[in-house]
Amino acid sequence: MGFPGVWMTESESLVYRVVPKCACSTIGQIMFHSDHGRYFDGDIHDSKDGLHKWNQDHSQPLIEEAVRAGRGVTFTCVRNPYSRILSSFFDKIAGIQRNGKRYRGNLVPQLMQRYGIEVGSPDDEFDFDQVRSFRRFLLFARDTIRWRRPMEPDIHWSAMSGHISTFITNGGKYDQIFFTEKFNEGMQRVLDAAETPVKIDVNDVPRFNESEGHGPKRAHKVSDYFDDLSRHLLWEIYKRDFVLFKYDFDDPDNKFPTAEVDLDEVHAKLGR
Template sequence: MSAKVSLAKRPNFLKAQLLAPFSARYRARLTLRGEPEALLAIATHIVLTRDHRLAFVKNSKAGCTTVAQVLYACDTGATFQGRVHDAKKQIAGHLHVRECLDALRDPKVYAFSFVRDPLARAVSAFQDFVLDRTNPGTRHHLPRLREFGWRPDTSEERQFDVFLDYVAASFAESELWTDPHFRLQKHNLALGTVQYRRICRLENYAAEMTRVLQESGVWRPELERLLTMRTNVSRARKYSPTEAQAARVRAIYAADYEAFDY
């Protein structure tokens, strides 16, 4: 039997219809019925400020935790202590999918996201899931990675090869429903379906985020200190791919290199 990958879950609307009378989460999910699949894949990965001025589409492993902290400060004037993606004072997640998608269609809402060099992003996901094993989703992938030949006592070079095998197999199974931490960024942004005011580059984070805040009209001087903070950063020692591995990443993520001109 061939090795299997762990994919993100597609919405099950039959299940949602059955459970909607008993669950606010499933009632919210049911409102997505009929939406394009590209939007279904990002519906729970949108952060909307409470004044509906900013809508941020998360692109995992491209600074989304850091950006979410800034948006939390825009909403509350404070820094969130803990995992900011669990913050209850922002409009985000499963209960607000309808409101968030509607905001992306509203020309008055400033919709934006960040992208990252695909090689740096792939290495970051590898460190997060395989070397550091700190991401909450690691438990879903490690058993599957073992089926692909991953072992923690082998060289980091060998482990990265296995990780790339796993990513390629995930894409072959379903490009759109691959885990968003290593899914193509063009799918994380629903590129071509969502109309963005700005798609920013993580490599120029402070300048790009300042521009977003200024153009959307929410800039306040006290937000400036947050633009030098980075959260959810992997360990200081970064894995350096071989030339062959870098070439393989360029092949796997060719669509992102083209879409975002990296």
């Protein structure tokens, strides 16, 4: 099985388990900069060298050896499930991708037909009922995760605990897990613990939000998108994420965690 979704600096100082929609573009660029003293020119997801990635064949034995030997600081980053699923909807379903097309080709037309989702378009300035469409998308996301139909769950809305667990079950151990909502503080703690060729102050790092500007802006506060049914669905899908990563299920507008992540608990519960 190995370590899918893992990125590692060439210096082997940082080992990161990617979790989509949790600042992964910025984290990847920081890792690249910590080795090379410059940022990757383009979307870091497109890089083919300068950063080891599990999906590059030549990187796999190097990542595997470093993880097994416990080299580098191993870490990941999590995000409030309410805002993460909203971000997935606005980026991947309602938004236009960097290539100028809809995400995954015929996915959005399929959702319009099967679930009655509307997403507008750049021509009408994305004029659609965001709340109604998001709630229908949530039904679709639940169907993919619970029953794997009408398709397998997408990495952008499958549970964070699922991504994070593969690293543990295949023999890895996290040194740190921090919060997107406290990004600078958490990322700096990771960098301070690592011996990187280039020192970085996270406060000086630009934000690399590759999905920004390609779709509609969120028009309402978080809680407006979640009625009783959609909150029930969210708990069904992401209960483990809320519990393990200490997010407040009762108040959708409280984006901050209520406590630090208990690494021992994460390893015990996701390592089974």
